Amino acid sequence: MPGMSYKISEEVDFVVVGSGAAGGVIARELSQAGHSVVVMERGPHLRQGDFHHDELAYWFNDEITKLESSPPQSFRKSPGEKASSWGFQSMLYAQCVGGSSVHFTANYWRFHPVDFHEHSLHGDIPGAALADWPITYEELEPYYTKVEWEIGVSGLAGAHPNEPFRSKPYPMPPLPVKSSGVLFEKGAFELGLNPFPAPMAINSVPYDGRAACVHCGFCIGFGCEMGAKSSTLFNMIPQAEATGVCEIRTGANVVRVETNQKGRATGVMYYDMQGEQHLQKAKAVVLSANGAETSRLLLLSENNHFKDGLANSSGMVGKHIMFNGGGTAGAFFEHPLNEYKSVQVTRICHDFYDTDPKRGFYGGGGIDGRVMFGPIAYAAFAGIPGEPGWGNSNKARLQQYPNFMYSSTHCTSLPVETNAVALDHENLDIYGLPGIELTYRDHPDDLATTRFLVDRAAEILEASGANKVWKNPVYEQSFTAHLLGTCRMGNDAATSVVDKYHRTHDVPNLFICDGSSLVTSGRGQPTETIQALAFRAAEHISRFAKNGEI
Template identity: 35%
Template sequence: MPPSSTWGNWRGAWRRDLEAQGIMTINQSVDLPDVADVLVIGAGASGSVAVKALAESGFSVVCLEQGDWTPPSVFAGDKPEWELVRQKQWHPNPNVRGNPSDYPVETSESDVNPLMYAGVGGSTLLYAAHWCRFLPSDFRVKTLDGIADDWPFTYEELQPFYERMDRDMGVAGLADNPAYPPGEAYPLPPLPIGKIGRKAAEGMDKLGWHWWPGANSIASRQFGHRPACLRYGACLTGCPAGAKASTDITHWPAALEAGARLVTGARVREVTVDAQGRASGAVYIDRNGSERQQKASVVILAANGIGTPRLLQMSTSNLFPDGLANSSGLVGRNLMMHPYGAVVGVYEDPLESWLGPAGQSIESMQFYETDTSRGFVRGAKWNVMPSGGPLGLRAGYGGRPVDESWGLNFHRNVKANLGRSFEWGIIAEDLPDESNRVVLDPELTDSDGLPAPKLLYTSSENTSRLIDFHVERAREAHEAAGAIRTSTTKLMRDCGWHLLGTARMGNDPATSVIDQWGRSHDVPNLYIIDGSTFVTSSGVNPTATIMAIALRSVEHLIANRRDQVVSATTTTV
């Protein structure tokens, strides 16, 4: 990776080189081993971490990804039509976007729509890049608050992996946030909080409430081959400059250079098992409609909190009639999606609130920990986000009546609000509930005829009380900062970015799907490393934690390779 080359030239040369190898063309496959040491399913946040670490440690690794490479040239954030095409082509809801690589999700019985992206880098291509760690209390909610379950490890055990992921992702932030224990400084200084951050901070200071510059996985100055943020404010539809840390640019170049094999356009139908009940590989359908099989000694699932339980439930056999790794009956259960509330304040002052990044300007943990006098348990993280251009930050999420959004009201709203508003967003901790789950829909299928996932999800009474409290406090924060009016959304329908809990970890096989290292209790050579492993959801954005846990799990696998049970990969059942 020549340090003197510009981002555009380097990325262009890298892409052309990959095309020449046949890696990036959906209907073309790379030279694959008959039996891989490790097969990873999913090339998103956690899968990227696993593939890179394994390949650099000398394992033969194959990764199957149902999506394709997304070149930065197709992102619309630097184009005049950006706010229009985000309503469809770049909508975060796969049911709206409807790309060939997407699978539909049945949501008629869910309070929240899931948001995700299929492709190399996964949802890191479209995330806002908030980079947050769990707080220490998040790992001990049973001990501290008498609810849910404690995690099988602590914040202190995960902290070194958090710090390594900060470096790998080139995180910009300010150290010594008093909400967290001390630790290493971020590799980059924080992004400017801008006029919206300063205005929000005024209100918080008047009230005596905690705030801190938000950490984001966005380069605040050149970092390796990534340029400094150009402040497009288009993070939620992909970064055309390459300043945002998505794993297609932070992890995959090194993984491929180390010898990893990547197959795009590979929709996995099932994880196969051998006669001993060990994972032996996977069957997938390529974009020509042909069914193929990749054998492996070890299989790792990294398909997100919906895709992973869907695949496990599709992988039935004589040995696993109720789905793979499901002796506990918990595969698909305990779905958590972080219900999101928001309070937008409008100000007389021009705040330049179309400027990016779209990630968090400042954050607050003032009301994060449990205070039972409020009538609920646990809490929420707040974050300030810009309101964007004429169609607004939330235009890509939809849901408002037509008469409120268009016609004369559109012009009135633009005149009154453009550049003069910002959002206090509220990420509510979502408690695990076995009745909130992912199942296979009996009728709906994807384009290859595979069962679509169906969500059964109801936001809890605890969450409702939590959000009521927090939106009222956020309204007070806006008013203290001088807002002339506020508007509140207590539960945003399109907010399900964080898909967690559906294959939870734990020490007891009766109450969990995997152990603390991501290994299935039922299948000793099957690992799960995505957000489905979460015991509780916390009240913060989970990507940093997903990737830190993935790194911890895969390095444990590497360190204990000599003791790893593997598949014979000869006879499947």
């Protein structure tokens, strides 16, 4: 019975805040297990037909990434500085049903076993708070497989010599290779590397009642009008609604988790679209509002019992934000590649995934071939270092758009305690509540890793026969879309926010599962891991509920 609607006064089993990559999975799993669920989503419920091919709207005018009710953001590099408000979303995420899974690029990389125990391998790294996860790759593997089959991921199992163990192949073959993929592969093979088809959460063939990709090219930053991108908007959310026990309440801006004298969560306070405040009561609360917004919500929920914010006895809420570092090398080729068509990425390379002590710094990552920009963003942003952005050389650059590609790198970010999201009491939202202040400075090893990988990316482009190759400068604080680690999981309540089952150490009926749960950043593309954690968390949370252990 899609369209289920609970009375606001009615207590439900679970309220889930956020309907994005993690929240969508949690909602479907809990409702299919028979629990009554209300999902609170700040943004609207857009449908396939609402998405359109307008680069200005999505990339320049914040369509789907900013609402009147969104918290303002500010930024500073270090705790001593005063944060300045940028006026735009420096931490980028979609605010609509499906969250950022609506407009993401859909690269779906499993973490490798090594990602879960790097502190044991490398020990303390000065200036960072590297920690082991309380779970292993082996424990998460069945849930990675679940993501690939339930969410819908295309790819080729066994394509890379260092591929971690998998219990099942991908449910769909890889997407057709693009010009960038062919050239990337050529260059990488020349250098003795092992490029392979990119695993993507995009249908290469019709799958699970959804169409195959038609290669429209308006993919990164856009919603998919075909429903071929495997967003929770198209799979988990309708399946949750179909249970008849799950309501997706849109335009619901949650501003507080309420607790009682016993220190238990009783529900969430939210503003509806008319600006009216309501309490949605629930037996348990799950926060899946993403790595920036979940922390804000916990900090906004301080009260006499929880003076430093909810679930924050460790002081770790908001700390250790990680973004995944990254940089690019660019190239022009003799012939047009017409890369503006289709999905972003079809070939990647994981040969530099592991930390290699010989490099002299911690970190590793992956490299891909792609175009990144539509024509307007290319004209605005894809300059060539040392060449003027005007006159004849700029005209020549613009004319070269069809012949252009990037090789893009994605790498580790170390957890640093002072890198944090916190409340900004000087920058208020429309309800008069504090916005989000980001403090962030790259760890030197992250910058060294990025530079190392950009050098490798440029070598691949050179070896692929490009006419011209350049390395873009590695910028500091080039954060945006991956919001990780701010309520990290761990066995020790003094150094982490949630336990290995995503239950907060401080509030027994409050759970957190989204990008904030990650202990380390992986090498980029964290969403498959976020969703594997969500499938696993939901299974345990439902079991706790059924056993009366919440």
